[in-house]
Amino acid sequence: MSKVEVRLTVNGAEYVRSVEPRYLLVDFLRRELGLTGTHIGCEQGVCGACTVLLDGQTARSCLHFAVQVSGSEITTIEGVSAEASLSPIQDAFHRNHALQCGYCTPGFVLTTVELLRQNPSPDETEIRRGLTNNVCRCTGYVNIIKAVAEAARSMPTGEG
Amino acid sequence: MAVPDRPGDDSWKIVGRSIPRREDAWLLTGQGCYIDDVPEPSNTLHLGFVLSSEAHARIVLIDAEEALALPGVIDVLTGEDIARLTRPIHTGFLLEGHRDTTRDAVAREKVRFVGEAVAVVVAENPYVAEDGVERVLVTYDPLPAAVALESAAGDDAPLVHEELGTNVVLESTFATEGLDEAFADATRIIKETFRTGRIAGVPMEPRGCLATTGRAGEELTMWTATQIPNIVKTALAKLLGHPESGIRVITPDVGGGFGTKAHFYPEELVCPALALKYGRPVKWIQDRREELLTNIHAREHIYTVEVGIDGDGAIVAMRCNMMANAGAYSSYPFGATLESVGGVRFILGPYHIRNYGYETRAVASHTCPAGAYRGTAQPTAMLAIEGMMDRIAREIGIDPAEARRRNLIKPEQLPYTTAVGTHYRTGSYSESLERALEMIGYEEFRTSQPPDRLVDGKYRGIGICCYTENSGMGVAAVRARGWSVLPGFDGALVRVASDGKVKAFISHAACGQGYHTSFAQIVADQLAVPFEDVSIVVGDTGLTPEGTNTFASRGTVTGGGAAVRACLVVAEKMKRIAAHVLEVSADDIVIENGVAMVQGVPDMRMTVREIAEVAYSLTSHVMPEGDDYGLEATDHYDAGMPTISNAVHVATVAIEPADGTVEVERYVVVHDCGRVINPMIVDGQIHGGAVQALGEVLMEELVYDDAGQLQNATLLEYSLPTALDVPMIDIEHIQSITDENPGGFKGLGEGGVIGGVPALTNAIADALAGIGANVNTNPLKPSRIAELIDAALESR
Numbered sequence: 001m002s003k004v005e006v007r008l009t010v011n012g013a014e015y016v017r018s019v020e021p022r023y024l025l026v027d028f029l030r031r032e033l034g035l036t037g038t039h040i041g042c043e044q045g046v047c048g049a050c051t052v053l054l055d056g057q058t059a060r061s062c063l064h065f066a067v068q069v070s071g072s073e074i075t076t077i078e079g080v081s082a083e084a085s086l087s088p089i090q091d092a093f094h095r096n097h098a099l100q101c102g103y104c105t106p107g108f109v110l111t112t113v114e115l116l117r118q119n120p121s122p123d124e125t126e127i128r129r130g131l132t133n134n135v136c137r138c139t140g141y142v143n144i145i146k147a148v149a150e151a152a153r154s155m156p157t158g159e160g
Numbered sequence: 161m162a163v164p165d166r167p168g169d170d171s172w173k174i175v176g177r178s179i180p181r182r183e184d185a186w187l188l189t190g191q192g193c194y195i196d197d198v199p200e201p202s203n204t205l206h207l208g209f210v211l212s213s214e215a216h217a218r219i220v221l222i223d224a225e226e227a228l229a230l231p232g233v234i235d236v237l238t239g240e241d242i243a244r245l246t247r248p249i250h251t252g253f254l255l256e257g258h259r260d261t262t263r264d265a266v267a268r269e270k271v272r273f274v275g276e277a278v279a280v281v282v283a284e285n286p287y288v289a290e291d292g293v294e295r296v297l298v299t300y301d302p303l304p305a306a307v308a309l310e311s312a313a314g315d316d317a318p319l320v321h322e323e324l325g326t327n328v329v330l331e332s333t334f335a336t337e338g339l340d341e342a343f344a345d346a347t348r349i350i351k352e353t354f355r356t357g358r359i360a361g362v363p364m365e366p367r368g369c370l371a372t373t374g375r376a377g378e379e380l381t382m383w384t385a386t387q388i389p390n391i392v393k394t395a396l397a398k399l400l401g402h403p404e405s406g407i408r409v410i411t412p413d414v415g416g417g418f419g420t421k422a423h424f425y426p427e428e429l430v431c432p433a434l435a436l437k438y439g440r441p442v443k444w445i446q447d448r449r450e451e452l453l454t455n456i457h458a459r460e461h462i463y464t465v466e467v468g469i470d471g472d473g474a475i476v477a478m479r480c481n482m483m484a485n486a487g488a489y490s491s492y493p494f495g496a497t498l499e500s501v502g503g504v505r506f507i508l509g510p511y512h513i514r515n516y517g518y519e520t521r522a523v524a525s526h527t528c529p530a531g532a533y534r535g536t537a538q539p540t541a542m543l544a545i546e547g548m549m550d551r552i553a554r555e556i557g558i559d560p561a562e563a564r565r566r567n568l569i570k571p572e573q574l575p576y577t578t579a580v581g582t583h584y585r586t587g588s589y590s591e592s593l594e595r596a597l598e599m600i601g602y603e604e605f606r607t608s609q610p611p612d613r614l615v616d617g618k619y620r621g622i623g624i625c626c627y628t629e630n631s632g633m634g635v636a637a638v639r640a641r642g643w644s645v646l647p648g649f650d651g652a653l654v655r656v657a658s659d660g661k662v663k664a665f666i667s668h669a670a671c672g673q674g675y676h677t678s679f680a681q682i683v684a685d686q687l688a689v690p691f692e693d694v695s696i697v698v699g700d701t702g703l704t705p706e707g708t709n710t711f712a713s714r715g716t717v718t719g720g721g722a723a724v725r726a727c728l729v730v731a732e733k734m735k736r737i738a739a740h741v742l743e744v745s746a747d748d749i750v751i752e753n754g755v756a757m758v759q760g761v762p763d764m765r766m767t768v769r770e771i772a773e774v775a776y777s778l779t780s781h782v783m784p785e786g787d788d789y790g791l792e793a794t795d796h797y798d799a800g801m802p803t804i805s806n807a808v809h810v811a812t813v814a815i816e817p818a819d820g821t822v823e824v825e826r827y828v829v830v831h832d833c834g835r836v837i838n839p840m841i842v843d844g845q846i847h848g849g850a851v852q853a854l855g856e857v858l859m860e861e862l863v864y865d866d867a868g869q870l871q872n873a874t875l876l877e878y879s880l881p882t883a884l885d886v887p888m889i890d891i892e893h894i895q896s897i898t899d900e901n902p903g904g905f906k907g908l909g910e911g912g913v914i915g916g917v918p919a920l921t922n923a924i925a926d927a928l929a930g931i932g933a934n935v936n937t938n939p940l941k942p943s944r945i946a947e948l949i950d951a952a953l954e955s956r
């Protein structure tokens with residue numbers, strides 16, 4: 001199958017690769033760039049494990065072809081915090097035991113980045129609503145909801 | 161942490177503390193390495209499986225021509241081809257009444273469920289493998305299928321395995337002496353049938369494996385998303401005819417298991433077989449549709465329970481007749497016994513029931529094989545017994561909590577042996593019930609509950625579950641269940657390196673439980689070294705000792721037990737070395753927080769690092785007479801029969817009469833798993849389990865049509881709970897320490913779901929009891945609840 005050029009800025013670095021037009025964004029990130037923190041849970045847009053920020057907004061990388069988003073800016077879990085440190089959101093997840101197997105976690109963290117950017121001090125219902133597009137099978141969400149609330153409290157307004 | 165000056169100060173101990181998890185550092189930052197993240201060599205071949213579209217059919221023709229013509233497709237193999245490379249999967253069961261079935265890794269001649277593999281495509285990349293799968297044309301000659309549990313058990317049902325002459329693959333009966341007489345003495349007899357729907361574990365990460373070979377095929381390394389690497393290794397040796405010493409099975413980070421990954425699956429045989437055939441790495445990653453179609457299903461059960469009670473509502477005799485849908489094949493390693501035998505034995509729970517009998521059957525059908533999902537049969541067994549408690553209360557006009565009080569095993573009855581021979585050593589059955597009732601404000605709830613249960617336009621109810629949880633099975637327990645391919649023991653190797661840092665290699669596999677943290681807490685305390693100095697290795701048969709791995713809440717009891725015992729040996733040796741150098745008796749040495757000191761003379765001290773330097777001959781000191789170099793020990797610990805945890809869950813629900821939707825309003829848990837290692841991790845396990853229970857009761861169901869087609873093999877159609885559905889959960893712990901194992905631990909991985917299913921179901925039943933609805937069938941989806949409400953209101 002013929003290949004097309006895809007140009008993406010991922011976590012601040014620019015990448016150019018030739019891939020098949022049908023190549024999914026999630027495969028581009030994982031297989032071409034080696035950014036395996038973005039996970040695949042359903043390939044149908046249901047579970048949110050593949051959530052990334054696409055030009056600043058959450059997007060399901062399993063639902064986009066890489067070529068469709070060529071020219072965009074992407075943030076993956078690898079770009080959320082500097083090497084070997086935790087962002088306030090990640091730290092809140094850590095302190096509240098908001099992850100078990102961790103498979104869903106990158107998606108939840110990126111969803112929380114957007115949630116708190118849009119609403120820096122959400123109440124519990126707003127947090128729950130903000131998280132409904134991500135599925136976690138391990139935690140029962142209880143500690144994720146607590147972690148998001150704590151992250152909101154600990155973050156100066158507007159910080160990602 | 162400061163070094164204590166005084167021996168005897170144990171403030172440095174960390175078992176019992178909510179230490180934030182170690183594994184978060186890599187899992188939170190995208191550095192986790194799950195099966196699809198394991199670096200694959202550039203010459204890796206990728207597999208795609210062609211899945212049967214028929215539930216029961218003869219395979220007439222497999223036409224691979226078009227697939228083979230695709231650039232990048234290397235090969236297409238049929239069941240016959242794979243059978244030349246592998247032996248059929250067979251558990252070789254040792255239980256009377258169990259009719260074992262064998263399974264070809266890829267079907268030959270016949271298919272027995274939708275999703276069973278009929279061919280495998282080998283390709284240069286995963287996209288082409290998928291293209292190839294679509295181009296393999298299979299012609300089937302369809303046969304009638306046996307699907308639903310009761311009809312599959314019928315005399316005229318189509319047979320799943322003709323050679324057996326029946327679909328009943330397990331039959332077992334039991335009765336205590338004098339059961340009929342006990343029933344004859346009962347004041348009243350209450351009978352009910354409970355049905356539960358088929359569901360599955362649905363971990364967020366599907367399965368997958370990568371097999372590589374080395375040294376001209378002598379060495380086989382397999383990464384696989386499993387909970388049971390050692391069981392997989394032994395199975396591979398047997399089924400590939402490859403020396404076991406040349407096989408290493410590694411589990412990378414695993415994205416949830418819940419029992420579904422505690423089985424050995426056909427793809428785990430095909431990948432290494434083809435890696436050996438081609439001499440190239442072979443990889444397969446499951447997609448969600450395959451996950452729902454082919455990973456172990458569970459919980460399609462029917463219980464008919466009959467209790468005889470005395471005038472006070474105490475059970476004087478009980479009978480249970482159970483059936484479980486076992487699916488098309490015996491699962492490996494559990495056979496078809498896991499649910500059917502478990503259900504009738506676990507059902508006694510925390511209750512004093514002396515006269516008991518059961519009949520149980522596992523029934524093969526043309527559906528996905530059934531096996532372990534968190535709790536196995538315990539959630540449904542407790543659903544049945546707890547459902548009976550509520551019925552006893554209703555029958556004699558007492559409160560449901562009171563019915564339980566009158567039947568619980570009393571503290572003075574411990575240690576206790578149940579009618580089926582299970583030993584309960586310690587527990588807090590009454591205490592945890594009373595505390596849970598207090599926490600939720602049970603009395604107030606009852607007093608303000610009107611007879612019709614309608615409060616602010618919603619039916620409101622409260623449900624209780626008192627349960628026991630089987631954990632930490634050892635050798636005797638797995639033999640008693642007939643599991644011949646499970647060893648039963650677990651192993652730990654604890655090694656102190658020359659710099660005093662400790663690594664413990666434990667025969668378990670992590671899939672979210674936090675072993676890197678909780679096992680490290682155990683080892684740190686046992687060796688009296690700082691937590692930061694301990695690291696854990698699990699999930700690698702090349703590094704850990706042999707063992708039975710992770711399922712049935714075994715981790716802390718068997719892995720923790722082995723670690724404690726190995727640590728004791730290492731600690732003794734450390735004391736001997738310190739004593740030798742300090743020229744005192746080993747009995748006078750105490751070790752605390754990384755320092756060995758002479759009791760009463762705290763200035764005479766050596767650090768663990770200095771001791772290790774002696775052990776590795778890096779100083780001028782020599783070893784004590786009779787001691788070998790090195791500082792490590794291996795222990796294989798057999799926990800014997802199960803250790804029994806207990807807990808009480810109480811939930812309140814509000815049901816919208818118009819559409820039958822249920823909101824869980826309050827949820828409390830009083831939990832007793834003996835010594836708690838890390839309360840935060842334990843609470844997380846309870847949360848997760850309780851919410852899986854919520855899914856099981858309110859929304860989840862795998863629906864087969866009569867032809868055996870799975871109607872909802874996507875996450876769009878198989879609903880899982882989301883953040884909007886769940887209650888906050890209040891948890892308290894009681895710690896009934898046991899002396900059954902070295903750490904005083906009891907397992908807890910499954911309890912959340914075991915307690916949650918009955919508590920939530922009974923809360924709904926209670927909410928609808930005012931209008932006279934009888935709730936005995938799960939799941940209770942809104943449409944079903946609406947039907948129950950309509951029917952109840954109509955018949956009034």
Ligand code: FES
Pocket residue numbers: 039040041042043044045046047048049050051060061062063
């Ligand atoms: S993998 Fe993209 S939403 Fe599930």
Ligand code: FES
Pocket residue numbers: 098099100101102103104105135136137138139364415416672
């Ligand atoms: S932590 Fe396992 S799925 Fe969320």
